[in-house]
Amino acid sequence: MRQWRPYFVSGLVEAVGGPALYLLALGLGMGTLVNRNGSAALGGASYVAYIAPALLCAAALQIAFSECSFATFGRIKWRRTLWGITATPITPEIAADAHVMFISTRLTLSAVLYYLVLLVFGVAGGPAGVLMIPIAVLSAMAVGVWILALSATIDDDAAVVFNLVMRFGIVPATLFSASFFPIEQLPWVIRPLAWLSPLWHGNELARDAALGGLSAWRVALHLAVLLALFVAGFVVARHRFRSRLAS
Amino acid sequence: MTAEGVETIIAARGLTKSFRVKGGETVHAVRGVDVTVCRGEAFGFLGPNGAGKSTTMRMVACTSPRTGGELTILGRDPDTDGVAIRDRLGVVPQQDNLDEDLTVRENLYIYARYFGYPRAYCRAKAAELVEFAQLTDKAEARVSQLSGGMQRRLTIARALVNDPDVLLLDEPTTGLDPQARHVLWDRLFRLKQSGVTLVLTTHYMDEAEQLCDRLVVMDGGLIAAEGSPAELIAQYSTREVVELRFTPGEQAAAEDAAAALAARVEVLPDRLLLYTDDGDETLAAVTAAGIAPLSALVRRSTLEDVFLRLTGRSLVD
Ligand SMILES: Nc1ncnc2c1ncn2[C@@H]1O[C@H](COP(=O)(O)OP(=O)(O)O)[C@@H](O)[C@H]1O
Ligand SMILES: [Mg+2]
Numbered sequence: 001m002r003q004w005r006p007y008f009v010s011g012l013v014e015a016v017g018g019p020a021l022y023l024l025a026l027g028l029g030m031g032t033l034v035n036r037n038g039s040a041a042l043g044g045a046s047y048v049a050y051i052a053p054a055l056l057c058a059a060a061l062q063i064a065f066s067e068c069s070f071a072t073f074g075r076i077k078w079r080r081t082l083w084g085i086t087a088t089p090i091t092p093e094i095a096a097d098a099h100v101m102f103i104s105t106r107l108t109l110s111a112v113l114y115y116l117v118l119l120v121f122g123v124a125g126g127p128a129g130v131l132m133i134p135i136a137v138l139s140a141m142a143v144g145v146w147i148l149a150l151s152a153t154i155d156d157d158a159a160v161v162f163n164l165v166m167r168f169g170i171v172p173a174t175l176f177s178a179s180f181f182p183i184e185q186l187p188w189v190i191r192p193l194a195w196l197s198p199l200w201h202g203n204e205l206a207r208d209a210a211l212g213g214l215s216a217w218r219v220a221l222h223l224a225v226l227l228a229l230f231v232a233g234f235v236v237a238r239h240r241f242r243s244r245l246a247s
Numbered sequence: 248m249t250a251e252g253v254e255t256i257i258a259a260r261g262l263t264k265s266f267r268v269k270g271g272e273t274v275h276a277v278r279g280v281d282v283t284v285c286r287g288e289a290f291g292f293l294g295p296n297g298a299g300k301s302t303t304m305r306m307v308a309c310t311s312p313r314t315g316g317e318l319t320i321l322g323r324d325p326d327t328d329g330v331a332i333r334d335r336l337g338v339v340p341q342q343d344n345l346d347e348d349l350t351v352r353e354n355l356y357i358y359a360r361y362f363g364y365p366r367a368y369c370r371a372k373a374a375e376l377v378e379f380a381q382l383t384d385k386a387e388a389r390v391s392q393l394s395g396g397m398q399r400r401l402t403i404a405r406a407l408v409n410d411p412d413v414l415l416l417d418e419p420t421t422g423l424d425p426q427a428r429h430v431l432w433d434r435l436f437r438l439k440q441s442g443v444t445l446v447l448t449t450h451y452m453d454e455a456e457q458l459c460d461r462l463v464v465m466d467g468g469l470i471a472a473e474g475s476p477a478e479l480i481a482q483y484s485t486r487e488v489v490e491l492r493f494t495p496g497e498q499a500a501a502e503d504a505a506a507a508l509a510a511r512v513e514v515l516p517d518r519l520l521l522y523t524d525d526g527d528e529t530l531a532a533v534t535a536a537g538i539a540p541l542s543a544l545v546r547r548s549t550l551e552d553v554f555l556r557l558t559g560r561s562l563v564d
Contacts (some may be wrong), residue, residue: 080344084405087310087338089330168350246310247266 125210139202436543
């Protein structure tokens with residue numbers, strides 16, 4: 001948390017400016033185009049309202065990625081502060097827990113800001129739309145814990161590995177997880193790939209919170225997948241922290 | 248060394264550590280170390296790079312599980328009581344790992360918090376240690392603005408936040424300029440005087456001689472010798488050494504003649520070392536034998552000579 005302080009102001013600008021920009025560009029620009037052709041495929045919602053929950057989730061995932069990758073790896077390899085911390089009664093497992101807690105808190109704050117921006121634009125859905133905040137945090141951390149584990153594992157080629165994860169993981173997941181269009185628009189052969197994407201589960205849940213439309217069992221299923229991913233990744237990350245910092 | 252009334256702080260028997268590295272090979276970093284460190288002692292590991300000093304220190308610091316042997320720190324086993332032991336240790340790692348975004352004071356404060364002390368106590372402790380580190384006028388400066396020597400002093404001060412039973416220092420002055428080293432030695436000497444148990448590693452024989460009551464000479468993951476600096480010199484070297492330097496190419500011709508003049512002669516690439524109890528007498532004999540070095544020097548034996556005798560190599564390459 002202490003490391004966050006210097007970045008507070010720039011973080012705030014980014015947190016509010018980013019969503020506003022996306023909403024304006026994608027929502028209002030593309031939205032007029034899409035809405036003109038009818039929004040039946042979007043379940044009747046306006047295009048901006050359709051993409052708003054996904055933008056929130058995608059933003060959370062972006063932040064989770066940067067915090068769990070370079071920022072965490074730096075504390076292990078470049079600045080080595082984690083070695084100092086684990087020379088005290090703090091164990092590697094507690095250090096991993098602290099990372100998950102700190103990053104989740106940071107994600108929550110960003111998601112709240114994002115949600116407020118959506119509210120201002122009138123695309124935050126009904127009162128249940130506020131649930132988009134915990135949903136976005138959960139789906140981002142379901143990925144984040146695995147990246148934490150990765151950061152505690154890789155060594156010299158970190159920049160290459162993180163770029164691969166970004167290019168072949170985060171970016172395609174953001175594009176093809178029903179963020180900007182329903183996955184029914186995808187050819188059926190690649191549709192199962194979207195099912196594997198944690199972001200898809202998050203998007204579906206967030207959109208349901210804002211606009212409704214999912215049956216209870218599907219909500220439960222999406223939640224179960226995200227929780228399982230998160231818990232499994234958390235366990236792996238704790239193990240990786242120990243094997244790295246107490247080798 | 249475990250006489251009655253003396254508390255054993257560290258006891259290692261047959262301590263080993265192996266690393267499995269990529270490619271399936273195993274590196275045997277520590278091959279069997281026996282040491283006993285008592286309360287109030289200043290104990291040193293003297294050895295060249297790669298001797299296994301840091302690996303040993305990390306096992307003692309309970310941040311690296313041992314591969315084999317016995318290890319007891321403060322009467323406890325690191326494998327089962329790591330947290331409780333670390334609570335009582337101060338650790339100065341070979342590489343500083345201060346938080347460069349924070350100020351000097353914040354680093355001390357946060358580190359004290361990791362030991363679970365209340366905020367007020369941590370604030371007071373930070374203020375006290377800022378003084379100890381002689382960083383009073385830098386207290387609110389960011390660590391990234393400090394010189395290497397200042398950062399090292401801060402790392403040592405940080406290791407004292409919990410008033411440790413033993414302070415572990417891995418190469419405390421490596422990479423510092425002579426002046427910064429002397430300032431640091433002064434701080435460590437003060438700690439030693441105040442009764443803190445010090446365990447340090449170094450590849451500087453002058454550092455070992457200055458600070459250590461007792462030390463082990465370490466090489467290739469094993470202990471080659473043990474004793475006080477004076478004992479080691481008495482046992483493995485002579486009282487004095489005559490150093491002869493020659494113009495390049497002329498040393499070889501003098502080697503045989505020199506060998507007859509001293510109890511032992513070491514041939515280094517750039518000089519000859521004649522081990523003797525009376526340096527001046529030997530130097531006179533050198534001159535009488537018609538050996539004409541570029542320069543000649545009589546000095547007392549050091550731990551460097553002990554290391555050379557034990558391993559056939561120099562400490563610093
Ligand atoms: N984590 C590690 N993995 C593999 N080999 C290691 C590791 N740490 C140290 N070593 C090897 O163990 C040997 C001793 O290293 P070290 O304890 O750092 O020596 P010193 O501190 O005396 O210079 C070296 O050969 C080093 O390469
Ligand atoms: Mg070392």
